Amino acid sequence: MSGLDFSRDKVIAIVRGVPPQHADDVASALLAGGVRLIEVTLDTPGALHTIERWRRTSLPLRVGAGTVLGVREARDALLAGAEYLISPHTDEAIIACGREAGVPVFPGALTPTEIVRAHHAGASAVKVFPVGSVGGPGYLKDVLAPLGHVPLVAVGGVNAGNARAYLDAGAVALGVGGSLVDPGLVRGGRWDDLTGRARALVAACALTPLEENA
Template identity: 40%
Template sequence: MDAVLARLRGKAIPVVRCESTEQADALSAWLIHGGLTILEITTTVPGYAGLVTKLAADPRLLVGTGTVLDAATAEAAVEAGSRFLVSPCLVPDVIAVGKAAKVPVIPGAATPTEVLTAHRAGAAAVKLFPAEQLGGPGFLKAVRSVLPEVPLMPTGGIALEQVPEYISAGAFAVGLGSQLASQREIAAGARDEIIARAIRLAGRDTP
């Protein structure tokens, strides 16, 4: 578990949320081509478990599952090969599954009370969601000032250019979704544009 958290620390984590398995498979390939090696595949992707299994077979990648809302889904995600689990809210049963499997769980929270409750329930880190709507880096910094012991992963509405600001504000990691690759772009097959953003995010100069 510690090795997974160490790899997540300081990173921007792409959230793969697509309308079809084919789109999610293509988006994952584009992000990997751009140099990103950590991916969160959400359970809203049809056939997400098969994609997780396929990606997890690549030793270069660290693959997790997002939008995990119950114990059965958490168990299925772990069985598929997920190395971390993410939820938009606090579900104690999901944390229990993660603890038993030694897989870190990152539940969502929107208030200091929720953040502390998730931390005390055994969360490895807490997803501050929706980060931009809650107040952005300023809100993150304020929460960190009173709960410095809780690793926070802001997610929601964050643009590529804002990632350094969130990290500077104390983010443990940053989740990126539609700002990295919108549903419209994915459906249109905007491969080159998405790869270019992945390259920037990975800190690479060439594909």
């Protein structure tokens, strides 16, 4: 479906605004908590360099580019090695760019009309954003009643407390930002606390931490 194993990994950590000097610590903390999918938003300082560097490491990351707003950004991200592209909106040109490169694209949409448009354009899955502002898991469940054939990723207000509800409503995966990669934890270098948040999400999603799969 998407080129990513959502049957194993259901949390996409959204790394936004993390200073370059802390990026590797954030990745290590997330991995220690069992989160392998990391989206680096392109409005983050040094985002492309971070994506490129992480792709060269032996860390078991699947790193993608987020906040992809146009084809130029999509191409730059692909050149840096992004394994998937995520946008806050639906742009058919971005979807086509990713498909041509054989890379999954998750465009943002909110209404049924937008979701179907993104799906018909070739989206690997559709990012329902900001889902927490329009009814949360209940909204997702209602949308999926007639659109159950469309894979949906819930983004916006997702946290350890409601993660299971979104999955039970039918989301194939979850994009989690500030409730996971909290700016305060990053500024304070509180990597153990960040790992703890990742573990809580993994547990809420009934995933298996990395060390148990070793």
